[in-house]
Amino acid sequence: MKLILFLTVAGFCGHALCQQDDTYFWMSYLRSYWLGYSRFADPSPQRAQGRDCPLECECPPNFPIAMYCDSRKLKHVPFVPSRMKYAYLQNNRITFIQEGVFDNATGLVWIMLHRNQLTDEKIGENVFAKIINLERLYLDQNNLTVIPSPFQDPTNAFEGMENLTRSLKGLQSLTLLDLSNNYLKKLPEQLPGQLHQLYLEFNSINTIPNEYFRKLPKLQFARLSNNNLTDEGVPSNAFNVSSLIELDLSYNKLQKIPPVNSNLENLYLHANQIKEFSLGSFCKVVDIMNFSRLRVLRLDGNSIPLSALPPETALCLRLAAVIDL
Numbered sequence: 001m002k003l004i005l006f007l008t009v010a011g012f013c014g015h016a017l018c019q020q021d022d023t024y025f026w027m028s029y030l031r032s033y034w035l036g037y038s039r040f041a042d043p044s045p046q047r048a049q050g051r052d053c054p055l056e057c058e059c060p061p062n063f064p065i066a067m068y069c070d071s072r073k074l075k076h077v078p079f080v081p082s083r084m085k086y087a088y089l090q091n092n093r094i095t096f097i098q099e100g101v102f103d104n105a106t107g108l109v110w111i112m113l114h115r116n117q118l119t120d121e122k123i124g125e126n127v128f129a130k131i132i133n134l135e136r137l138y139l140d141q142n143n144l145t146v147i148p149s150p151f152q153d154p155t156n157a158f159e160g161m162e163n164l165t166r167s168l169k170g171l172q173s174l175t176l177l178d179l180s181n182n183y184l185k186k187l188p189e190q191l192p193g194q195l196h197q198l199y200l201e202f203n204s205i206n207t208i209p210n211e212y213f214r215k216l217p218k219l220q221f222a223r224l225s226n227n228n229l230t231d232e233g234v235p236s237n238a239f240n241v242s243s244l245i246e247l248d249l250s251y252n253k254l255q256k257i258p259p260v261n262s263n264l265e266n267l268y269l270h271a272n273q274i275k276e277f278s279l280g281s282f283c284k285v286v287d288i289m290n291f292s293r294l295r296v297l298r299l300d301g302n303s304i305p306l307s308a309l310p311p312e313t314a315l316c317l318r319l320a321a322v323i324d325l
């Protein structure tokens with residue numbers, strides 16, 4: 001079965017398609033393939049799609065709540081018809097989002113905008129105002145940045161981010177926000193309180209505001225790997241939040257293990273500059289009743305001597321199946 005599928009896909013090679021070395025492209029291609037619909041049907045595809053479908057997109061008749069506008073060099077976001085729940089806009093050349101494009105599609109639950117060239121100042125402050133049911137927003141691999149322009153007041157770090165922050169704030173159903181692979185130096189100031197997953201890896205974030213994660217009481221998965229975090233930029237209890245299950249802080253510049261909540265199950269701290277193993281970061285008290293729920297702890301790529309592990313480690317980290325030093 002796998003082989004047949006592979007050959008089917010490989011059969012398209014030689015056409016312009018294969019130059020788009022892009023996994024998302026193939027994912028969405030395969031999705032439309034499984035749905036019994038190929039947008040590549042040539043030369044006169046049966047465009048049996050609703051009249052409301054934007055010309056530059058495909059709206060498969062047998063999946064009437066999805067709009068495929070990905071991988072077609074678009075520079076703008078087409079108007080999204082009201083019936084849509086899924087908008088695939090990734091892998092284009094979109095640099096801005098006009099006000100109003102999402103306003104009719106109040107039922108939208110997913111918007112894929114990754115792999116574009118969006119900058120924060122070009123995201124109108126009300127673009128997401130009407131789509132209060134949105135659950136997932138993918139903005140990764142864009143040009144979002146808060147690097148202050150010469151015209152901005154450098155003392156107001158959030159200034160360049162105002163629009164993005166304001167436009168995200170109203171998304172009260174949002175559970176997943178992917179802002180990874182951008183040029184962010186700061187965290188977005190106010191995020192929707194329902195977030196479960198926040199992805200910020202591969203940015204240049206160097207500080208975490210005080211109490212930042214306490215304002216996200218549902219947050220379970222936080223990824224901040226490959227940023228510029230230092231001990232100075234991280235308030236002491238920044239990550240001691242009881243909702244967190246997974247925290248990725250790998251590839252930063254931390255020198256200490258930050259205190260984490262005993263509910264945390266996966267902690268990635270590899271490739272930092274940690275020199276000491278502080279058991280107190282996991283367990284303030286160690287006894288029969290008080291222990292850490294950590295199952296995976298990665299500390300490799302630091303300079304912690306094995307001898308640094310105190311004997312109580314086994315009691316505190318009694319559930320840990322993997323500890324990489």
Ligand SMILES: *[C@@H]1O[C@H](CO)[C@@H](O)[C@H](O)[C@H]1NC(C)=O
Nearest residue numbers: 052079080081082103104105
């Ligand atoms: C938005 O929805 C309204 C009401 O359903 C409709 O009249 C209008 O034509 C829609 N706008 C666009 C641009 O499709």
Ligand SMILES: *[C@@H]1O[C@H](CO)[C@@H](O)[C@H](O)[C@H]1NC(C)=O
Nearest residue numbers: 094095116117118119142143
């Ligand atoms: C986005 O970043 C890429 C790579 O750095 C650059 O080539 C492109 O011009 C940028 N686009 C915008 C709109 O800033």
Ligand SMILES: *[C@@H]1O[C@H](CO)[C@@H](O)[C@H](O)[C@H]1NC(C)=O
Nearest residue numbers: 120121123124125159162163
């Ligand atoms: C916010 O967006 C508007 C367009 O909606 C733009 O004119 C303005 O410059 C943006 N402001 C900032 C601070 O980016």
Ligand SMILES: *[C@@H]1O[C@H](CO)[C@@H](O)[C@H](O)[C@H]1NC(C)=O
Nearest residue numbers: 185203204205206227228230
């Ligand atoms: C990380 O921070 C240092 C200063 O602490 C700075 O020199 C460097 O440019 C930053 N790196 C990035 C990728 O922002």
Ligand SMILES: *[C@@H]1O[C@H](CO)[C@@H](O)[C@H](O)[C@H]1NC(C)=O
Nearest residue numbers: 240259260280281282283284
């Ligand atoms: C985390 O915070 C709680 C209070 O919310 C505190 O009891 C606990 O000792 C803290 N954990 C660490 C490792 O500092």
Ligand SMILES: *[C@@H]1O[C@H](CO)[C@@H](O)[C@H](O)[C@H]1NC(C)=O
Nearest residue numbers: 284285286287288289290291
């Ligand atoms: C230790 O565990 C007991 C029982 O679960 C709890 O009441 C107590 O608050 C814990 N102590 C600390 C410091 O977490």
